[in-house]
Amino acid sequence: MLFKPRTEDHELLTLGSLNARMALDSGKRQYYLNKKKGYDGEVMFDAYTEKLECECLVLNDLLLKFNNKTFQIDSLLIAERVHQFEVKNFTGDYFYEDKKFYFLSKTEVENPINQLTRSESLLRQLFASLGFNLPIEGRVVFINPDFYLYQAPLDLPILFPTQINRHMQKLNTAPYRMNGKLKALADKLVAQSAQNYLESPYTQLPRYCYEDIKPGMNCMKCQAFSVVLSGKKLGCTVCGFEEKVESAVLRTVFEFKRLFPSEKLTTSRIYEWCGGIVSGKWVHGILERNFKKFNSNRWTYFE
DNA sequence: TCCTTATCCAGCAGCTTCGC
DNA sequence: GCGAAGCTGCTGGATAAGGA
Secondary structure (H helix, E strand, O other): OOOEEOOOOOOHHHHHHHHOOOOHHHHHHHHHHHHHHHHHHHHHHHHHHOOOOOEEEEOOOEEEEEEEEEEEEEEEOOOEEEEEEEEOOOOOEEEEOOOOEEOOOOOOOOOOOHHHHHHHHHHHHHHHHOOOOOOOOEEEOOOOOOOEEEOOOOOOOOOOOOHHHHHHHHHHHHOOOHHHHHHHHHHHHHHHHHHHHOOOOOOOOOOOOOOOOOOOOOOOOOOOOOOEOOOOOOEOOOOOOEEEEEHHHHHHHHHHHHHOOOEEOOOOHHHHOOOOOOOHHHHHHHHHHOOOOOOOOOOOOEO
């Protein structure tokens, strides 16, 4: 049972918008691409946990804290024991030597098992502080079928792409019945995670202002800024995808709100932000139908 | 397929408000 | 007071939806 779904986080969505609408420096762009790749991998893993039929609670994307130390958990499965998954969307060939991970070119990369060990230890301590003494089984999941690790010892807590299905089947057949105490634990973890996300230290957004950002509407499917108005729909000249104007404008408005939370939503500002593709009057109507209007004559804005 | 009805948008004129 | 900016209301046309 999915107890806490994964949501694309605010930082990733904002970075996605900035990447599409301005020239990010190479460091920030790489940071965004890595974060997006990681998120895509986690979503791929969700497809496996969603199919589980056993009596378990699946909690995705937890940001927890113990002893002033913050740790992130990609996927947590509470069943007969607690299964912690650290998902990695690595691609390419790597090798393992002296407890370290390397590219084939012999460049060392961060050992994901160390990350797992740290968060597993903090999670165990957090459970103990909440009065739970549960066994935790942590694994690093390499989700991408294009990944290969040479010289991997048999005892590493790792799941390779070809092992995930079998591991899930094993979890599915474990005889177990959920109880209220464990649901209460899950509630506490979700509540703490929500609070920690509010004070999240994991935000690395670049500085930007309205003038830096390219306005316009893009295609919902391929993200290209190549949409043309056709009746009450916007058509993409790159991929051919069509979207209703109202839906596309609202999507663009929410992107504006995410990028500029302190800016007021006015007809003229949104008309400009949409790149003038949709008329100001049409924009006004869409805002009127979907937001609350303040001031009825001049200086009307919407919230 | 055709007809009717509803909905939505564009264009235009006019009103209100602000800044000079 | 005047011009500019921003908004409203009215009208006509286009399009979508529903029913016969």
